[in-house]
Amino acid sequence: MVMSQARLALLDGSTFFTTNGLGDTDMADDGLYFADTRHLSLWRLTLDGAELHLLSYDTPQYYSARIHATLPSVSVGVNPTVSVRRDRIVATGVHEDVVLENYSDEERDLVVELALDADFADIFEVKDDKIGSRRVTVDVDTDTITFGYRNGDFARATKVVFTEPGTLQPTSMRWAVRLPARGTWTTCIDVICSDNDGEHKLRVGHGGFGRLQPDMPQTMQQWLDEAPVLHTVFDPARHAYRHALQDLAALRFHPIQGCVHSVPAAGAPWFMALFGRDSLITAYQALPFHPRLARTTLDALAMVQATQVDDFRDADPGKIPHELRHGELTATGRTPHSPYYGSHDATLLFLILLDEYERWTGDTEAVHRLEPAARAAVAWMQGPADPDGDGYLEYRTRSPQGLANQCWKDSWNSIMFADGRVADPPIATCEIQGYAYDARLRTARLAREFWHDPGLADQLEQEAAALRQRFNTDFWIAERGHFALALDGGKRQVDAATSNIGHLLWSGIVDDEHAEATVALLLDPKMNSGWGVRTMSSADHGYNPIEYHNGTVWPHDTAIIAEGLRRYGHREQAAELGVKLLEAAAAFGYRLPEVFAGFQRKGNKPVEYPTPSSPQAWSAGSVLLVLRTLFGLDVEDGTLRWAARPAGFDGPMRLENVPVRGRRQTVEI
Numbered sequence: 001m002v003m004s005q006a007r008l009a010l011l012d013g014s015t016f017f018t019t020n021g022l023g024d025t026d027m028a029d030d031g032l033y034f035a036d037t038r039h040l041s042l043w044r045l046t047l048d049g050a051e052l053h054l055l056s057y058d059t060p061q062y063y064s065a066r067i068h069a070t071l072p073s074v075s076v077g078v079n080p081t082v083s084v085r086r087d088r089i090v091a092t093g094v095h096e097d098v099v100l101e102n103y104s105d106e107e108r109d110l111v112v113e114l115a116l117d118a119d120f121a122d123i124f125e126v127k128d129d130k131i132g133s134r135r136v137t138v139d140v141d142t143d144t145i146t147f148g149y150r151n152g153d154f155a156r157a158t159k160v161v162f163t164e165p166g167t168l169q170p171t172s173m174r175w176a177v178r179l180p181a182r183g184t185w186t187t188c189i190d191v192i193c194s195d196n197d198g199e200h201k202l203r204v205g206h207g208g209f210g211r212l213q214p215d216m217p218q219t220m221q222q223w224l225d226e227a228p229v230l231h232t233v234f235d236p237a238r239h240a241y242r243h244a245l246q247d248l249a250a251l252r253f254h255p256i257q258g259c260v261h262s263v264p265a266a267g268a269p270w271f272m273a274l275f276g277r278d279s280l281i282t283a284y285q286a287l288p289f290h291p292r293l294a295r296t297t298l299d300a301l302a303m304v305q306a307t308q309v310d311d312f313r314d315a316d317p318g319k320i321p322h323e324l325r326h327g328e329l330t331a332t333g334r335t336p337h338s339p340y341y342g343s344h345d346a347t348l349l350f351l352i353l354l355d356e357y358e359r360w361t362g363d364t365e366a367v368h369r370l371e372p373a374a375r376a377a378v379a380w381m382q383g384p385a386d387p388d389g390d391g392y393l394e395y396r397t398r399s400p401q402g403l404a405n406q407c408w409k410d411s412w413n414s415i416m417f418a419d420g421r422v423a424d425p426p427i428a429t430c431e432i433q434g435y436a437y438d439a440r441l442r443t444a445r446l447a448r449e450f451w452h453d454p455g456l457a458d459q460l461e462q463e464a465a466a467l468r469q470r471f472n473t474d475f476w477i478a479e480r481g482h483f484a485l486a487l488d489g490g491k492r493q494v495d496a497a498t499s500n501i502g503h504l505l506w507s508g509i510v511d512d513e514h515a516e517a518t519v520a521l522l523l524d525p526k527m528n529s530g531w532g533v534r535t536m537s538s539a540d541h542g543y544n545p546i547e548y549h550n551g552t553v554w555p556h557d558t559a560i561i562a563e564g565l566r567r568y569g570h571r572e573q574a575a576e577l578g579v580k581l582l583e584a585a586a587a588f589g590y591r592l593p594e595v596f597a598g599f600q601r602k603g604n605k606p607v608e609y610p611t612p613s614s615p616q617a618w619s620a621g622s623v624l625l626v627l628r629t630l631f632g633l634d635v636e637d638g639t640l641r642w643a644a645r646p647a648g649f650d651g652p653m654r655l656e657n658v659p660v661r662g663r664r665q666t667v668e669i
Contacts (some may be wrong), residue, residue, distance in 0.1 A: 085099040442580045497540060
């Protein structure tokens with residue numbers, strides 16, 4: 001890849017800046033985004049009217065970059081004498097230093113120009129390449145350009161402030177620079193974003209790049225220091241672990257006003273938002289490493305739990321949201337993401353995480369404080385989640401803009417039969433029934449031990465037992481030897497062989513008589529690519545190794561399946577699956593992408609999926625869950641338990657300072 005064609009993305013919560021390696025916007029979706037709105041659509045630096053020649057760039061932190069370039073006229077055999085450095089920090093807004101240095105004995109006259117513009121496009125418009133026209137105002141002052149936009153009660157503004165005087169136009173700043181021999185020229189630029197709450201102060205000031213440290217909620221080093229320390233000779237695990245911690249740090253943000261601590265966003269750049277399912281699974285994955293993520297995630301989601309029926313947003317009382325956005329389309333009611341509740345599993349995962357969080361932390365205060373939210377979630381599970389009352393949780397969108405599929409595989413064609421036919425709603429996917437089973441048992445424990453409600457506990461346990469018995473009959477396809485992906489609107493078994501059945505092992509709903517066949521299918525080469533478990537068997541008609549949910553490999557999916565294998569006693573196979581996933585991480589520079597292609601393993605690297613999110617929260621968390629699986633970590637009766645090293649795994653491996661119920665422990669296998 002040509003250096004200037006490399007992509008650069010800097011993050012600070014819901015603020016992110018995507019450019020090429022030079023630091024310039026050059027693609028239709030590039031720009032500075034703040035709270036789901038593009039505040040800069042053009043940002044391009046030129047010298048003497050030409051693009052710079054990129055030498056290199058570095059990203060010391062997820063929010064900072066240092067870019068080195070030189071004059072565009074550099075050619076083979078000609079030594080450059082002028083260097084250009086751009087030091088950029090994203091911290092609510094942007095601070096950028098532009099530094100020119102002359103290494104010759106002659107002064108140079110240069111024209112430095114920054115072209116800039118703002119279109120205030122909604123992030124959904126940019127993603128869909130359907131950007132509407134807006135009447136953007138531009139105010140030019142001595143050292144400031146301010147772009148503004150208002151639509152009714154929705155207001156946004158971008159203020160750009162320059163320290164060096166120049167010729168300021170509505171969409172450009174031009175400096176005529178006389179660069180002394182052996183001299184330096186510098187300008188500092190601040191970009192400040194505003195919304196309906198007013199101007200959001202830029203959390204950096206002018207000065208040298210090394211001294212510009214934003215007032216982050218928690219610095220990267222603090223975050224790394226609080227995590228357990230991994231010692232291993234297995235390089236993929238060691239490097240992927242550190243990279244995963246760094247990515248999770250980068251994806252922390254404050255999703256709503258009043259949310260004191262940060263929660264994990266789903267992924268960069270397009271999913272820097274609160275996603276119920278993604279945030280809950282990520283927090284679950286991170287529990288033995290950073291348990292606070294679970295508490296803050298539970299608190300944030302409880303704040304936006306549905307309290308009334310709203311068909312446009314697929315909302316029912318007690319439901320945990322799917323996605324929360326803050327852009328113009330949402331603010332003006334044109335999209336339902338305020339928040340949108342089209343997820344049929346997030347509410348169940350909320351209950352699962354609350355129980356698992358208490359087991360690891362002993363935080364009974366949170367269990368009591370979140371009791372009303374948990375009870376509301378149970379009421380939803382027992383009522384609106386099962387509209388026809390048949391005992392299975394099924395979904396069908398009521399919103400004209402709702403998701404057709406409201407399981408984790410939420411693309412329109414992800415629930416299909418083995419012959420490729422797409423299932424008709426309402427749809428009851430298998431893994432959602434497993435989550436419902438697990439959520440009932442876990443909530444029963446909370447009700448009995450902490451809420452002093454044995455009646456509710458007994459009821460939930462009875463419901464779980466009945467669900468398990470019926471499920472193992474109604475979802476089992478005897479002639480194919482595996483569980484159905486789902487029941488469709490006609491209660492027909494959707495017979496494709498998919499990774500969803502692996503989640504059944506994680507939830508514990510599978511009877512012993514079906515467990516071995518389930519494990520065998522997941523490990524069969526038709527499902528197991530050698531890098532991870534495919535979302536669909538290569539033997540089924542709908543299989544496509546590069547289709548989003550019908551043949552690709554998702555790291556979080558495979559990690560959950562590995563943990564399910566461990567739960568059912570298949571530790572060696574679970575470890576093997578986890579190791580393969582870590583080897584895939586090594587092939588991707590130790591960062592697992594959101595998804596990769598499902599081609600059979602040949603060579604040293606999986607085939608990439610065309611457009612994955614990266615970094616992605618539950619992919620980073622997958623590394624942590626794999627480590628939990630390898631160590632065999634569980635908390636039972638307040639005590640941390642771990643298992644012997646799995647057969648076939650090269651050891652030893654040690655994890656120091658594991659946080660367990662207010663203590664720090666070390667485990668070794």
